[in-house]
Amino acid sequence: MKFNQKSQIKYQKGIVAIEFIFVLPIVILVILLSFDLSRYFQQQGQLDRLSYSLATMISHRQQYYLDMNTQKIKQLDQQQVTELARIARNQLNDENIAINVHSLVRNVEPALQSSFSDGSAQCQWQSSSTINQNLPTITSANLFKEPTIFVVELCQPLIGFSLFSQFSGAGDFTKLYTRSLTVQR
Amino acid sequence: MRVNSTVGISLKSQQGMSLIASLIVIPVLLLIGGIAVTLSNTLGAQTHLGDASEAAAMYISKRNLDNESENLSAATAFINQYSGLSDVTDISISKEVNGYRVKARLDTPHILVPTDNSNVIKVANQGAAATASSQKFDIALVIDLSGSQKGSIGDLKTILSDVIDTLEQRFGIGNVRLSLVPFSNYVSIENADWLPESHNRLQCIDAISFRQGQYDINTGSYSYIRSDEDTVDDVFTHYQDLLYISTTPRPYDTKWLEEGCPDIASLPLTEDFSKVIQRINEHEEPSNSGITIYYHSIIMGARMLSHQWAGEWNSETEFREDAHKAILIFGDGKDGGVYVYEFKNMIDQGICDNIRDEGIEIYGIEYGEFASGSNIQRCIGADKMSPLSEFSELLDLMLSQAGIDENNQKLHLIR
Numbered sequence: 001m002k003f004n005q006k007s008q009i010k011y012q013k014g015i016v017a018i019e020f021i022f023v024l025p026i027v028i029l030v031i032l033l034s035f036d037l038s039r040y041f042q043q044q045g046q047l048d049r050l051s052y053s054l055a056t057m058i059s060h061r062q063q064y065y066l067d068m069n070t071q072k073i074k075q076l077d078q079q080q081v082t083e084l085a086r087i088a089r090n091q092l093n094d095e096n097i098a099i100n101v102h103s104l105v106r107n108v109e110p111a112l113q114s115s116f117s118d119g120s121a122q123c124q125w126q127s128s129s130t131i132n133q134n135l136p137t138i139t140s141a142n143l144f145k146e147p148t149i150f151v152v153e154l155c156q157p158l159i160g161f162s163l164f165s166q167f168s169g170a171g172d173f174t175k176l177y178t179r180s181l182t183v184q185r
Numbered sequence: 186m187r188v189n190s191t192v193g194i195s196l197k198s199q200q201g202m203s204l205i206a207s208l209i210v211i212p213v214l215l216l217i218g219g220i221a222v223t224l225s226n227t228l229g230a231q232t233h234l235g236d237a238s239e240a241a242a243m244y245i246s247k248r249n250l251d252n253e254s255e256n257l258s259a260a261t262a263f264i265n266q267y268s269g270l271s272d273v274t275d276i277s278i279s280k281e282v283n284g285y286r287v288k289a290r291l292d293t294p295h296i297l298v299p300t301d302n303s304n305v306i307k308v309a310n311q312g313a314a315a316t317a318s319s320q321k322f323d324i325a326l327v328i329d330l331s332g333s334q335k336g337s338i339g340d341l342k343t344i345l346s347d348v349i350d351t352l353e354q355r356f357g358i359g360n361v362r363l364s365l366v367p368f369s370n371y372v373s374i375e376n377a378d379w380l381p382e383s384h385n386r387l388q389c390i391d392a393i394s395f396r397q398g399q400y401d402i403n404t405g406s407y408s409y410i411r412s413d414e415d416t417v418d419d420v421f422t423h424y425q426d427l428l429y430i431s432t433t434p435r436p437y438d439t440k441w442l443e444e445g446c447p448d449i450a451s452l453p454l455t456e457d458f459s460k461v462i463q464r465i466n467e468h469e470e471p472s473n474s475g476i477t478i479y480y481h482s483i484i485m486g487a488r489m490l491s492h493q494w495a496g497e498w499n500s501e502t503e504f505r506e507d508a509h510k511a512i513l514i515f516g517d518g519k520d521g522g523v524y525v526y527e528f529k530n531m532i533d534q535g536i537c538d539n540i541r542d543e544g545i546e547i548y549g550i551e552y553g554e555f556a557s558g559s560n561i562q563r564c565i566g567a568d569k570m571s572p573l574s575e576f577s578e579l580l581d582l583m584l585s586q587a588g589i590d591e592n593n594q595k596l597h598l599i600r
Binding site for chain 1: 203218225244596
């Protein structure tokens with residue numbers, strides 16, 4: 001009996017470790033899944049807020065983009081977009097962020113559309129004409145009331161280990177994209 | 186034996202315990218992770234929706250089309266242009282003063298969070314914006330407090346409060362300044378820098394007394410007499426260059442200055458409208474004088490706004506070169522006695538045109554039983570006067586004549 005008891009105890013040795021080996025990958029998977037999704041949503045939120053802040057900044061033409069010599073508001077240009085890109089990269093501490101900014105002057109017919117970008121994006125930018133077409137149609141009587149609209153698109157590659165990007169092949173988890181728009185102020 | 190077998194059983198039963206424990210723990214971990222991820226996603230979506238609603242509110246406020254269905258479709262289209270919000274349709278719009286409020290709702294997917302029968306969480310947020318003029322406007326409110334207004338003090342206070350509210354809504358903060366010039370016969374002034382320090386109490390001011398030099402006791406006559414024409418020219422003459430300013434201090438034992446002077450002092454230009462309201466509310470009753478003299482108050486109103494005088498009232502007032510300027514006169518148009526002819530003569534000599542030439546427009550609110558064809562109507566012009574009930578239209582006229590239109594309306598966010 002004594003022998004049996006000893007052999008049973010010996011038999012139990014390491015069983016927790018062996019079971020844990022089976023369980024550990026599942027636990028790690030759950031943790032990584034939560035971490036991955038959390039990080040995704042958190043970064044998406046950051047990017048959304050940043051794009052709205054940049055749209056607000058670029059739309060404050062009277063305050064930030066006034067030609068001091070002529071006292072006229074400057075048109076959107078590449079330099080302004082490059083400056084916005086620098087702000088975006090500094091804010092999120094990520095040199096890989098790409099930006100595309102549209103200006104839609106809609107109180108003339110046809111609408112004046114222009115866009116400038118900075119950084120090599122993995123995302124597909126929207127075309128200015130598509131955005132313009134999706135905005136409300138303007139009647140000629142109210143044409144003069146139509147404000148200029150600025151659209152900011154941001155694209156941030158998701159770098160580092162990601163369960164979804166590594167194993168699922170889902171394109172959504174390899175980059176983040178956001179678009180915000182606002183009116184000229 | 187019994188003990189041994191018990192130990193054996195208990196040791197055997199531990200086999201698979203870790204797996205069983207894990208089977209219990211993993212769903213709990215999944216649930217906690219799911220809740221965390223769902224909350225994170227929901228909060229992010231709510232912020233994004235709030236930004237989009239705010240931008241949509243700015244868009245329709247700037248367009249200012251006053252068409253409910255068009256505003257709704259415009260706001261919906263605008264919000265749908267935001268990434269991730271292309272299918273948001275649950276949008277409502279409410280009117281704010283000079284602007285709109287946009288409320289939007291969005292269904293977000295949830296992970297392992299129990300909700301009411303549906304598999305989505307409803308997220309709502311809102312944004313509101315309004316427009317106000319970005320241009321500057323200095324306005325002198327010239328108000329008749331003579332005896333003819335005796336029965337309408339309560340109405341007057343309500344009316345002026347409404348007018349001030351309207352002005353506050355139509356302009357951005359700090360862009361409009363108001364001054365107050367209550368009058369009956371004369372105008373009451375207190376603590377003005379241009380008065381000698383010894384005069385630092387309520388004074389009854391005769392705005393044209395400078396046309397007479399100082400009274401000489403020895404000769405029994407005034408040292409100099411100036412004509413109505415000179416008076417017209419002297420409206421904007423700096424106070425240090427005027428011959429004489431007649432002041433009558435308030436006696437210490439009464440609140441009344443003298444018959445014909447209001448019980449509240451004029452208020453120089455201020456951005457703080459509460460001071461204007463407070464000063465009006467300090468008014469208790471009109472003087473007993475039945476005569477109303479308009480020209481003193483018009484001259485003092487012009488001096489509140491002109492570059493020669495605006496900075497001379499107190500340390501807080503300064504002349505704003507870039508501000509549009511207007512005198513807004515509240516009165517029934519009835520003046521009396523010999524002053525009718527004096528004012529008529531001054532109008533003929535061009536006193537009102539002189540004020541306009543200085544860049545100060547004059548408008549009138551017909552208040553009480555208005556006397557048509559009166560001097561004040563001749564001075565202002567019938568097209569620039571309106572009954573109180575049409576003040577909003579008069580304000581539109583004031584803004585358009587000042588070149589303040591919808592193209593220079595400034596957007597601002599509201600709570």
